Amino acid sequence: MVQKDRQSTAEPLDEIDRDSYEPAYNQLVNILRHQIAAGIFRPGDRLPSEAQLCGRYQVSPMTVRRAINILVDQGVVSTAQGRGTFVKPPELGTATFDLQELQSLFSDERTTARILEAWPVSATERAARKLAIPVGTRVIYIRRLLCQEGAPVIYHREYLIYDPTLPTVEAELEVTALRDLFDGSGGAVLKKGELIIEATVLDEEEARLLQAPVGAAAFSLEHTFYDFDDRPASWGWFICRGDRLRFRTTVGIHETA
């Protein structure tokens, strides 16, 4: 028998360690991932059948199945009923990216939000359409500037439905409101949100506030939030300097997934 001490290394063995805190299905995921990464199984190859994996690693079918489902979710393999499980080549088209970099900016302690403007206005034609309300309805208009160590990074404009029965207005004016929007702390009233990322260039106002040249590249992140009656409750957009934000992602086998 192999003496199993504390295994401090993260290197995957070729056996399941039943005494590990790491679940068996997860160990199996890592074993198969590394075999694929090492080229033992190449794109297009068929993996051993589930029954074979059960015998090889001494786990039940459900555990093997769970591991394989995770690999499918990760886009590493694909399954075909009656044929087998196959290694997928990396596909650019399946790549996904997230707003983690943006979120870390909001959760950063050094980030401060300065309210430039926050008061009731009559909804413009565009705002009214986005919020599904009549033109001229009174809404709350908020302009914020997010700074990191004094340097402006993001300019945010937002229209809010004015509902006196809700504490929305006061809550939204908090400097932490934006962070809450990102981590969902205060969103018990909101059901869903829609997001659109576009490439844009800074106009004069945006450039002045972000202390960047007019015409500089920037990201626009438009957002619309809905309440549980599917009525828009908020519409707005973030403008972020292009040289301050980039989205990264990977396809295929990458480390520590």
Next chain:
Amino acid sequence: MVQKDRQSTAEPLDEIDRDSYEPAYNQLVNILRHQIAAGIFRPGDRLPSEAQLCGRYQVSPMTVRRAINILVDQGVVSTAQGRGTFVKPPELGTATFDLQELQSLFSDERTTARILEAWPVSATERAARKLAIPVGTRVIYIRRLLCQEGAPVIYHREYLIYDPTLPTVEAELEVTALRDLFDGSGGAVLKKGELIIEATVLDEEEARLLQAPVGAAAFSLEHTFYDFDDRPASWGWFICRGDRLRFRTTVGIHETA
């Protein structure tokens, strides 16, 4: 007993239909999603325990667990061992975007790729660094213009490691090579890829090729692909007019997930 005919409606019942082609765990996912969407369970609320759901819907614990795991993956609920399963508010920071719109552009029949240039060159300092090769090494430089119905949409530049033992060069010159890059058809040699999305503005050459104004907003999608020895095999970037591409997504409960 309820007479169960063909249920053409997609509306979820409040019971599991054991004769449906839809798996029980999936039916349970939809049932719970609609209950949350309907406001029966609000953000912060605790869902019924797994044991209760087993009894309520007459399924085994593993089936309930699988359904809940899917809801966790979808970001709709979160679980806490010993406490329960809780409905999550929509969080901007957890939003993910995919390149589906970009991929559909490549798989579109009306999209054609025109090779502007494709021959061996000496690697520039930057290309050499990105490809981890000595400056001056001979590499293949390819410039492509992707058009849709005659209108240029994407400008692509790419440096390829020149390896005579591989059919890479010929394969990459095919007009379908880019589509393959996206759907992975020909990537049995590639292990992984890295992607960086940035906001940029068109320079003079890009503007001329894309028939857009200089300084117009655009997306830059830089990509690096690696072989199974973790050596870079390809480095390049797509430039796409900002008015032709946008990334959309949703957070919280949305339809037909």
Next chain:
DNA sequence: TAGTGGTCTAGACCACTTA
């Protein structure tokens, strides 16, 4: 201590593919 989620078993039956 009771209740919760987290993992896992050792099978079963089914649908599908291939030969």
Next chain:
DNA sequence: AAGTGGTCTAGACCACTAG
């Protein structure tokens, strides 16, 4: 007909949280 993945069962044991 044999082999494959897809689903599901009816429990088990564990770790964690709460009263």
